[in-house]
Amino acid sequence: MKHALSLLCRVVLMVVAMFAISVGIRQILDFDEKRPSALQVSSHLAIGLVAWTASCALAPRSPHRREEE
Amino acid sequence: MTLQRLLEKIADQWESDFGDLTDWPVGTFEELAEYIDIFPMLLSLLWSLTGLLSLVHNLVRRRRPIPPELPGYTVLIPFYAEAGGALNTARSLVGVMPPPDRIVLIDDGSPADESLGAELEAAVAAIPGAELLRLPRNAGKAGALNAAFASVTSELVVCLDADTIVLSRDWRVMLARFVARPELGALTGKIRPSDTGSLVERFQALDYLAVIGLVKHAECEWGGLMTVSGALAVFRREALVSCGGWNSSTPAEDIDISWQLQSRGWRLGFEPTWVAEVEMVPGWPALWRQRQRWSRGLGHTIRDHALASFGRVATHLPVVFMVLVTGGWLWSSLVMGIVRAFSALGALLHGEMFYFGALFQQGLVYFGICLAFFTVQLLIAEILDRRPGVAFLKLLPLVPFYPLYFAFISLSSFVVGFPRGFLRLDGGRWQRTVRLGEVQAATRT
Numbered sequence: 053m054k055h056a057l058s059l060l061c062r063v064v065l066m067v068v069a070m071f072a073i074s075v076g077i078r079q080i081l082d083f084d085e086k087r088p089s090a091l092q093v094s095s096h097l098a099i100g101l102v103a104w105t106a107s108c109a110l111a112p113r114s115p116h117r118r119e120e121e
Numbered sequence: 122m123t124l125q126r127l128l129e130k131i132a133d134q135w136e137s138d139f140g141d142l143t144d145w146p147v148g149t150f151e152e153l154a155e156y157i158d159i160f161p162m163l164l165s166l167l168w169s170l171t172g173l174l175s176l177v178h179n180l181v182r183r184r185r186p187i188p189p190e191l192p193g194y195t196v197l198i199p200f201y202a203e204a205g206g207a208l209n210t211a212r213s214l215v216g217v218m219p220p221p222d223r224i225v226l227i228d229d230g231s232p233a234d235e236s237l238g239a240e241l242e243a244a245v246a247a248i249p250g251a252e253l254l255r256l257p258r259n260a261g262k263a264g265a266l267n268a269a270f271a272s273v274t275s276e277l278v279v280c281l282d283a284d285t286i287v288l289s290r291d292w293r294v295m296l297a298r299f300v301a302r303p304e305l306g307a308l309t310g311k312i313r314p315s316d317t318g319s320l321v322e323r324f325q326a327l328d329y330l331a332v333i334g335l336v337k338h339a340e341c342e343w344g345g346l347m348t349v350s351g352a353l354a355v356f357r358r359e360a361l362v363s364c365g366g367w368n369s370s371t372p373a374e375d376i377d378i379s380w381q382l383q384s385r386g387w388r389l390g391f392e393p394t395w396v397a398e399v400e401m402v403p404g405w406p407a408l409w410r411q412r413q414r415w416s417r418g419l420g421h422t423i424r425d426h427a428l429a430s431f432g433r434v435a436t437h438l439p440v441v442f443m444v445l446v447t448g449g450w451l452w453s454s455l456v457m458g459i460v461r462a463f464s465a466l467g468a469l470l471h472g473e474m475f476y477f478g479a480l481f482q483q484g485l486v487y488f489g490i491c492l493a494f495f496t497v498q499l500l501i502a503e504i505l506d507r508r509p510g511v512a513f514l515k516l517l518p519l520v521p522f523y524p525l526y527f528a529f530i531s532l533s534s535f536v537v538g539f540p541r542g543f544l545r546l547d548g549g550r551w552q553r554t555v556r557l558g559e560v561q562a563a564t565r566t
Contacts, residue, residue, distance in 0.1 A: 055433050066442050072235035073166060075138055079157045081490060092130055099131070102171050102438070104343075111344045114304035115386045116360075 306360035306387025310395030351375035373418020386434030420542025465538025
């Protein structure tokens with residue numbers, strides 16, 4: 053159950069990361085008058101990067117790792 | 122702008138984009154088409170950002186002292202009708218510190234006229250610690266490695282291709298990583314192209330630096346590697362035993378063993394200070410065949426081991442996720458390209474020239490932005506390569522033509538190779554990569 057929940061969290065975080073970065077890129081490519089600020093674009097990219105890193109950080113512990121490590 | 126206002130704007134943007142995406146069917150397709158268009162930029166940005174993160178990580182990481190006792194290692198060099206190349210590889214190990222326990226050159230059943238007979242045995246005997254293992258029949262690279270591995274007693278096993286020339290003399294940092302991390306099952310080093318004279322070699326150099334090299338840096342931050350490089354890799358013996366050695370029924374044994382190891386809880390690493398030169402494929406047809414073999418191998422591996430990435434001890438889920446998304450993107454971009462080409466042709470035939478002009482203009486802008494992303498990616502890869510300025514200016518003129526290289530080599534070889542591997546239509550056959558001076562690839566089983 054715990055493993056399934058962790059897997060679900062990781063997948064959701066990865067999807068969120070990709071969506072956030074995509075929104076950021078689409079804003080970079082937005083050439084119309086309602087061009088968003090650099091702060092908005094970088095916020096989306098930062099959210100994406102944080103979500104991706106969090107997903108990777110939730111990876112399980114290796115069984116080959118010694119306790120004293 | 123206050124934080125609250127910023128968060129409101131972000132939430133509005135997400136709501137709007139998500140709303141468009143769920144506006145079935147027209148909105149969904151239009152939005153998906155846009156996501157497909159921007160995916161190369163997304164990938165480039167994710168690689169570049171996490172690559173930079175790995176740079177920061179390396180800078181702040183506490184340098185551990187080299188332990189006095191380092192694990193012993195045996196070097197395996199399998200070859201088929203490449204005795205000269207294998208000898209050069211073995212000679213490049215002379216002076217490496219600490220020296221290997223053994224260097225085993227494995228003649229994988231080379232034809233009698235190319236096995237060099239007693240001449241080869243004499244040349245091997247002249248290399249300190251080297252020995253020759255002749256297999257009576259051709260077993261394929263994985264089979265040859267398994268045959269030699271049976272007699273290995275060292276803690277670590279280094280595998281080199283017969284065209285690899287080791288540049289690093291001091292291997293202590295690489296070996297020390299296995300002492301520091303008992304969960305480290307395998308590690309790969311940095312591959313550099315030996316020759317970049319011809320156009321095909323330069324494009325491969327660009328590929329190795331800006332894509333393959335950068336991706337290794339990025340994937341280390343993601344917690345796994347898609348593959349260790351078969352040309353330069355070191356494995357923990359215990360980890361290899363847990364997988365039963367290399368899989369001889371796949372065209373890309375390095376991808377297969379990488380996924381198997383990670384599924385069993387072993388971690389893979391990348392050591393950028395462990396460097397070797399590898400001969401680039403000299404011709405376009407041979408390069409296409411090599412990439413097609415890689416795609417077939419990836420197809421095999423996804424079919425056999427993708428589900429295991431959801432296991433309780435596997436950490437390479439982000440890598441597998443990205444491989445699957447990228448594969449899906451390759452197929453959908455191909456389909457979308459065909460649909461767009463037909464609709465543009467239809468509009469042109471109906472005399473709607475303005476449509477064609479608008480599409481061309483839009484494509485040009487998109488192309489320019491993609492190139493800007495790729496140039497930044499190349500720059501970051503160059504910084505991570507720790508030799509700033511060496512390759513960047515040389516490879517920069519190729520950047521505008523990289524999409525052609527991608528379409529005609531990477532995409533086409535994937536479209537042909539991946540289904541063959543995934544559906545096992547090839548029965549695990551693989552072709553030896555053509556090296557300089559050879560005319561045709563010899564097919565072997």
